[in-house]
Amino acid sequence: xxxxxxxxxxxxxxxxxxxxxxxxxxxxxxxxxxxxxxxxxxxxxxxxxxxxxxxxxxxxxxxxxxxxxxxxxxxxxxxxxxxxxxxxxxxxxxxxxxxxxxxxxxxxxxxxxxxxxxxxxxxxxxxxxxxxxxxxxxxxxxxxxxxxxxxxxxxxxxxxxxxxxxxxxxxxxxxxxxxxxxxxxxxxxxxxxxxxxxxxxxxxxxxxxxxxxxxxxxxxxxxxxxxxxxxxxxxxxxxxxxxxxxxxxxxxxxxxxxxxxxxxxxxxxxxxxxxxxxxxxxxxxxxxxxxxxxxxxxxxxxxxxxxxxxxxxxxxxxxxxxxxxxxxxxxxxxxxxxxxxxxxxxxxxxxxxxxxxxxxxxxxxxxxxxxxxxxxxxxxxxxxxxxxxxxxxxxxxxxxxxxxxxxxxxxxxxxxxxxxxxxxxxxxxxxxxxxxxxxxxxxxxxxxx
Amino acid sequence: xxxxxxxxxxxxxxxxxxxxxxxxxxxxxxxxxxxxxxxxxxxxxxxxxxxxxxxxxxxxxxxxxxxxxxxxxxxxxxxxxxxxxxxxxxxxxxxxxxxxxxxxxxxxxxxxxxxxxxxxxxxxxxxxxxxxxxxxxxxxxxxxxxxxxxxxxxxxxxxxxxxxxxxxxxxxxxxxxxxxxxxxxxxxxxxxxxxxxxxxxxxxxxxxxxxxxxxxxxxxxxxxxxxxxxxxxxxxxxxxxxxxxxxxxxxxxxxxxxxxxxxxxxxxxxxxxxxxxxxxxxxxxxxxxxxxxxxxxxxxxxxxxxxxxxxxxxxxxxxxxxxxxxxxxxxxxxxxxxxxxxxxxxxxxxxxxxxxxxxxxxxxxxxxxxxxxxxxxxxxxxxxxxxxxxxxxxxxxxxxxxxxxxxxxxxxxxxxxxxxxxxxxxxxxxxxxxxxxxxxxxxxxxxxxxxxxxxxxxxxxxxxxxxxxxxxxxxxxxxxxxxxxxxxxxxxxxxxxxxxxxxxxxxxxxxxxxxxxxxxxxxxxxxxxxxx
Numbered sequence: 008x009x010x011x012x013x014x015x016x017x018x019x020x021x022x023x024x025x026x027x028x029x030x031x032x033x034x035x036x037x038x039x040x041x042x043x044x045x046x047x048x049x050x051x052x053x054x055x056x057x058x059x060x061x062x063x064x065x066x067x068x069x070x071x072x073x074x075x076x077x078x079x080x081x082x083x084x085x086x087x088x089x090x091x092x093x094x095x096x097x098x099x100x101x102x103x104x105x106x107x108x109x110x111x112x113x114x115x116x117x118x119x120x121x122x123x124x125x126x127x128x129x130x131x132x133x134x135x136x137x138x139x140x141x142x143x144x145x146x147x148x149x150x151x152x153x154x155x156x157x158x159x160x161x162x163x164x165x166x167x168x169x170x171x172x173x174x175x176x177x178x179x180x181x182x183x184x185x186x187x188x189x190x191x192x193x194x195x196x197x198x199x200x201x202x203x204x205x206x207x208x209x210x211x212x213x214x215x216x217x218x219x220x221x222x223x224x225x226x227x228x229x230x231x232x233x234x235x236x237x238x239x240x241x242x243x244x245x246x247x248x249x250x251x252x253x254x255x256x257x258x259x260x261x262x263x264x265x266x267x268x269x270x271x272x273x274x275x276x277x278x279x280x281x282x283x284x285x286x287x288x289x290x291x292x293x294x295x296x297x298x299x300x301x302x303x304x305x306x307x308x309x310x311x312x313x314x315x316x317x318x319x320x321x322x323x324x325x326x327x328x329x330x331x332x333x334x335x336x337x338x339x340x341x342x343x344x345x346x347x348x349x350x351x352x353x354x355x356x357x358x359x360x361x362x363x364x365x366x367x368x369x370x371x372x373x374x375x376x377x378x379x380x381x382x383x384x385x386x387x388x389x390x391x392x393x394x395x396x397x398x399x400x401x402x403x404x405x406x407x408x409x410x411x412x413x414x415x416x417x418x419x420x421x422x423x424x425x426x427x428x429x430x431x432x433x434x435x436x437x438x439x440x441x442x443x444x445x446x447x448x449x450x451x452x453x454x455x456x
Numbered sequence: 457x458x459x460x461x462x463x464x465x466x467x468x469x470x471x472x473x474x475x476x477x478x479x480x481x482x483x484x485x486x487x488x489x490x491x492x493x494x495x496x497x498x499x500x501x502x503x504x505x506x507x508x509x510x511x512x513x514x515x516x517x518x519x520x521x522x523x524x525x526x527x528x529x530x531x532x533x534x535x536x537x538x539x540x541x542x543x544x545x546x547x548x549x550x551x552x553x554x555x556x557x558x559x560x561x562x563x564x565x566x567x568x569x570x571x572x573x574x575x576x577x578x579x580x581x582x583x584x585x586x587x588x589x590x591x592x593x594x595x596x597x598x599x600x601x602x603x604x605x606x607x608x609x610x611x612x613x614x615x616x617x618x619x620x621x622x623x624x625x626x627x628x629x630x631x632x633x634x635x636x637x638x639x640x641x642x643x644x645x646x647x648x649x650x651x652x653x654x655x656x657x658x659x660x661x662x663x664x665x666x667x668x669x670x671x672x673x674x675x676x677x678x679x680x681x682x683x684x685x686x687x688x689x690x691x692x693x694x695x696x697x698x699x700x701x702x703x704x705x706x707x708x709x710x711x712x713x714x715x716x717x718x719x720x721x722x723x724x725x726x727x728x729x730x731x732x733x734x735x736x737x738x739x740x741x742x743x744x745x746x747x748x749x750x751x752x753x754x755x756x757x758x759x760x761x762x763x764x765x766x767x768x769x770x771x772x773x774x775x776x777x778x779x780x781x782x783x784x785x786x787x788x789x790x791x792x793x794x795x796x797x798x799x800x801x802x803x804x805x806x807x808x809x810x811x812x813x814x815x816x817x818x819x820x821x822x823x824x825x826x827x828x829x830x831x832x833x834x835x836x837x838x839x840x841x842x843x844x845x846x847x848x849x850x851x852x853x854x855x856x857x858x859x860x861x862x863x864x865x866x867x868x869x870x871x872x873x874x875x876x877x878x879x880x881x882x883x884x885x886x887x888x889x890x891x892x893x894x895x896x897x898x899x900x901x902x903x904x905x906x907x908x909x910x911x912x913x914x915x916x917x918x919x920x921x922x923x924x925x926x927x928x929x930x931x932x933x934x935x936x937x938x939x940x941x942x943x944x945x946x947x948x949x950x951x952x953x954x955x956x957x958x959x960x961x962x963x964x965x966x967x968x969x970x971x972x973x974x975x976x977x978x979x980x981x982x983x984x985x986x987x988x
Binding site for chain 2 (some may be wrong): 120125126128142143299300301302338
């Protein structure tokens, strides 16, 4: 029997990963309000590193405090945090796993702004508020754009300084890059809006700035949404098509990207990303933390809270899913992009079955897959595959409760069907805190009165 | 109060949004409030408007006199207006605060308190407003004044249900009502104060309802009826007390035929109110003066239409209750104490001259409904024989009921219901009527043109040409009511209406039967007739 393609190394221009499985970006509120990461985050990432995956793509890491999606996620906006990230890198490397930092900026998709962003509108390509939650924003000025481009470059530099293995630009799922890329969102009239080339300019500027900052020898991959499907709210424009995204992928390659990571959707969460179910009861119990974040959030809360209103949202949400698989939901788009570029392509979207992943890679549709939820359910998923199983005994059900709980509760698996009782589930959730911090008495100079 | 400053950008935006939308919210709230209030008001109005109830009387006589047959809804007058009218129109009401001036009869109730409504006026709460109007007793309850049995110098006035309403001057009453529609005194500004003076003051809402709905609707209805009826009434000599034109109003109110389509000779159908005793034996006979219907039930419904019911508002149960009672109601026995021998001789004459064939006869037990032609009428038109030639009484009442009216009645009235008319027919003479209760059915003949039985036995030229109607005192000798000639000074406190037999419809010709008997035979026959 030939060697399982899943467990063959994936060679990028500047990076070799031991197998084809990436832990896709996912995060809980593990970190400090100032953006410094904690032992909890190190524990979190090591769960997956130990499970045998090739590389961890970090959770969403803002390059500026004004680009946070949820306060309590680690940031990379300060040089002072380089040692923290270095520690995290060391921890992941200790399990023979690579660590790629996902450099991000929320733009207007700022779910829980945090105290830093309370009094200001989020920065975006547009001044039109975010459609689902009504998060307020304003169009960035050119100096603000340049400042942000620079922040990305500095973020990449800090990642390299921290000894991490690469960076990923989060240009998918509705965050700032998408807000520039998407024809459904970007309503600018300057050189950053209008034509596809103009809309892609911000992303390409960032790639170039990073290359200028860190050189050509540092791994840089770009995660894009292949199709926007921006019309979740039915009267919104549909956004970018696959053809447009293929073009963007080509430009990224030309600008110096080492890989493309293919996702879907111009907002997050999106009916097609992550694909799966939508638990209204979970939303009714967690969405309250976001009620103050936008001008439409209270309305949404009622839609989630009251069963009589739920059909409205259910219709909005599920009408896009009809006829689409959960696992490998974005493979067709990945194939199209893979055909257009020479750099490796990573697909994300519901991957869990070894056979399907094997097929996808063997057939040349993609070079690797990024997985989040199935690994949250089974961090040692690869162990089952290595043993010849296609699926673990208690696979991820795609209930999406992990995602919907993330803004309020500790990150982990919340699928009750996977646990004998609630206490067992909570124990699983608490494992991320299972740590023995070396508490110390602060130096007098460290204490600010 | 200092308003707290907004903390987040979202709060600030929401405040802006509130400032922007506040007028809209305010308008929405206002609309909601108005909606709420109008819904509440609407419900109250609906509850009021849906009200339709009338007092029920356990006693059948009370029911007959005061119970509703369903005429108030469409024809009635609001009770409060009814009470206020005498104050506003003292000249028509002879300065009284009741309707006695028109011949309506007032009684005391069981507790001997004067009743507020006269006999023949029923009340009903309809659409939240109490309205009053006619029932069967309006036209079929009269009075007779008889000497006291013990003390002949004193008299008793008996109210007799089912006898003709010999006091009621319906023509004058209807004309008064129709004219009042055009009188400024029926405007709310004058009428409402009068209403407030003749009963409890109207509440604010009540007053609004009366000012804007009840009074305008009343006037509207009266104006319409005035436009229908007045051209007809103008063509007719005043009916006088105890008389009505039964069928001509049909042509104007129910059928709404133009006056120009009515022939001059059919326009005066004025006749006496009939008595309505003992209806049971009359089933199958030709009813009405001209015998145009053989069905008691149809005759009753037709009369109810005349009283103001409509096919929608009619209360069949109430009418049936009256009809059942009337089937066996006997007239009070004659108070006349005539010489028994004379009466026996008179009976022989009555039998011998075939009076019995047409009119049945009186026995010791009472009136006997037997006679070959009793309740019969000429049904077939013979072009060689002038209709009604044999009897020769005034033809106007007969002519007022036309083939055209019959066709309309059968086609339109109670159309599509089990009550649809089918028994009306055009006749060519006056029916031979039973004579039960004859003593209180004066004046005689269908048009009441002959005051006493004694006069009836005289040839037409000897019958009184002009006499007073509306006096309920029995004539002790001649049978019927006292009817002085018009030239005589009228008896004090008696309403007087001069009945002129020279006017169209009032002719006292015909029914010459018995006129050529000898005076002695006439006297004996009269003695017998007075026992009826």
